[in-house]
Amino acid sequence: MHFSRLRPIGPPALALLIAAVGCSPADDSGSAAVPSPDAKVAKLCGKLHEVLPAKVNGESREDPEPASALTAGWGSAAIILRCGVVQPPKMIDPKVATGSDPDALAGGVDGVDWLMEKQDGGSYRFTTANRSAYVEVTVAQGQDTSSVLVDLAPAVKKAIPAGIAD
Template identity: 55%
Template sequence: MKISRRRRRCLVSAPALALLIASAGCSSADEAVKAAVPTPDSKVTELCRNLDKRLPKKVDGLGRVDPEPKSELTAGWGDPAIILRCGVAKPPKMNDPEADGVTADGVNWLIEEQDDGSFRFTTTLRKAYVEITLPKERAGDGVSPLTDFAAPVKKTIPKGIA
């Protein structure tokens, strides 16, 4: 059976083979999760490095799978991934008095629903902004993943205004 499949593949025309290779290369199963790496100042970078050392191995039961490019300022868990980025800029929505927020185990978060159905949570009243993106596939989890970040954020990102 395997021989006949290989034989059929060999009979595929060159343009069809090129298309097959190109589409296989674009498969989401083969791609690493990507996250833009923030570029904070040196003080915030140091806070974020300390946070990275204390991040949990699992979030909401999901194992850690860091995004590309590798950085101490980004981390990920699961597939589709919950993404953490530390040292992001202050979100404009934070200035909106109508913005939604939540407190999870002593850490305050701004909540922003994105156009694609995902949710972005950003710490408030901390010396560095930590952003968590919860993919739409995990939106049913509510804010429960945030509880896994509370202890490391409280230990490494002091209260204050960034």
């Protein structure tokens, strides 16, 4: 993985990342595709599932269907988390590393590094970087993404060790 080559972004760029995703639509189906990680990553994801908060951005926990220790949700489908996803192709894209991709930015929030990708339809997907497993969070329109990432950071730091995912 080449994510470590991404240049760190400073407070102004991070503020832009958070502000840019403050309003973003997402699918409201209440379902999420369950990832298929190897046993090592599945174990880490199980630990994450145990320490996830009951509320994120003021939204109560409402896990998507099908029920799985690899997925979680808050506010129906307002915030969907999937653990054990594959590495996003944008993590190795030189445009992201140089900051020239308008649909993807890298940055950190409370000790967790994230890749932010703008999705078709305007939603945003965040995927952890520099962790032993990839955790993906999709945030719906109207959600304060800065609060979402701040609320999830302690659980991610506790359950998913820093390192490079296979």
